[in-house]
Amino acid sequence: MNGLLEPSFAITVLPYVTVVVMAFGFALRLARWFIAWKEAPVMGKVAVTRHGRFLGVVENWTVNMLPPRDLAAKYEPGFYVVGVTMHLSFIALLLTNVHEFALLKFLLPGVELASSPFYVPKPWSHVLSAVFLVSLLLMILRRIRHWVSGRALRAISSARDFVAAPLLWLVGLSGFLASIAASTWPYPLPTYIITLHIVIVQVFLMYVPFSKFIHGVTVFIVRTLFGVRRAEYGV
């Protein structure tokens, strides 16, 4: 258990690297967006509105995401259910385990978030992990199936799509195993699993600003702006 899996490396040196890489990645993104902002856009702003923008945004974040309004739910119900399950279980796991993040401990020393109202106790957190892993695996299999059979997703998939989702799956799997190792339920696992999880999570975090995972941040902007547009147009 040397090098990368050394606990001291994973929770002292690596967080510095992670913070620097993440900051660099986000700064690059922001710089590109800012440059585009400064240049005169082809399109100006819509100057008239029909309905209140705030209500439009709220609607677009609630009822418009549910069947029957959501077209993805209408046309690919299986994909919709699996996708929603995967995302919700991921968010729940994130909220449950956020206090255990090495990066957070590093950035906010002494701050204890274990009493979070979103905390899911064991063994339910294990069930949540299993749900997340299965649903994400189904999403990965969907893409592989399309790729193999030469169907629609093959044309739009790139090699990076086959890196991103499996990496997230590894985060989930190592977290699941680490959680078991930490709790001794149902049986103890080697403690280096925990260190392994910490390393994988930090690799994942470094990858976020350079990958499709950026949608975890940008979705809030994009969906909100579509809500504004729908409110303006009155549809």
Next chain:
Amino acid sequence: MVKKGLLISVDDVLTTRQLIELETCVRCGACAEACPVYKASEDVLAMPALKLKELRDLVHRGQGILASIFKPKPVDVKELERIAKEAYTCTLCGRCMPGCVFGIQNRELREALRFILYRSGVIPDQLKKIASYLDEKKNPFNAEPADRLKWVAYSLSELGEIPVNKRAETVYFVGCRTSLIEPNHDIARLTAFLLNHVGEDWTILGENEWCSGVSWIAIGDVEKARDYARHNVRLIESLGAKKVVVTDAECYAMLKWRYPQLIFRQPNFKVLHITEYLADCIEKGKIDFYGDIDKVVTYHDPCMLSRLGGVVEEPRLILNTLTSKFVEMPENKMDTYCCGGGGFLPEVNRELSMKIAKTRIGHAKEVGAEVIVTSCPMCREMLREAVKELNEKIEVVDIVELAVKKMKPIERAQIV
């Protein structure tokens, strides 16, 4: 050997919002299932996400991290031609927007892609021809400007006065498709009748009217669309008009929503689609209808009027006044299905366009409709052609046609 290629400039094409949208797409492919062109062709070329991917690749090559450090990478002309084939296999109906799980406004990204391709000179030949007509004659049909008044010439005795280019409270923006394609002249004539009937102080722009700019947007020249928008706005404002009535859904979306974007200010007039105008007249009791319609009536929402225009309730108010046998088609209002006629798809791939139109007729048949009402000359043309090819007995009419037919006999007698 030096590889031939073009340096693509993307700097002035995308807004910050659009850059963020490009980076938000996770390539899940959900938009494909919502896209009428993809559903009709089952061809990956038609996938909205593929077009977005191509645009992102072009942006990265011209503006990405590596391009900033080294220099922008030229794009092979053959590759651009392949991308053009994808970009123009689209009706610009915008159904990919509600079809996207994130709400990416894919339609505008498609327009941006077309803008890049147009500037690179790789648009389909059919569209090059249309662009030259637009340049020369200010309409996409290669018709003389004077032809815009043909419907006025043979309508005078029936409709009373049709004021051309005079100062008036209201301008009727007829649109190229209505004024220059003869089978659509009835829409203009009946609208003129309605405006005279309610005592509106109105005029048309006649020969001076230019394409609203929607054709330029579809081809990919936003700058020309801006010039045309400025021309039309200047003209309308010079007549002192406070209101513009439009019967073409594409022109409506342009005048109402795109003109403020293109000219960077709100024009000094209000834009109303004829359905909004009619609904207002009904509510104010300016028009009376008689009798009921004996047939099952359904309504096809034109994409540019509903999803991209925001007018969904007014046509329903009119139809519920006109008939007790109004039924909704599946895929309506915001989620309306395309008629196959937009984005110059019929010019690029007629067969595919018709396949989409036939799917829409299938939706009408599902609810047992005998009459399909719409409020766009393009949709009417496409659906009528599909009905003819399918040998169906369904009638396809414009909402103005139906409204005038149901007006009091004494009023109707003036034009029938």
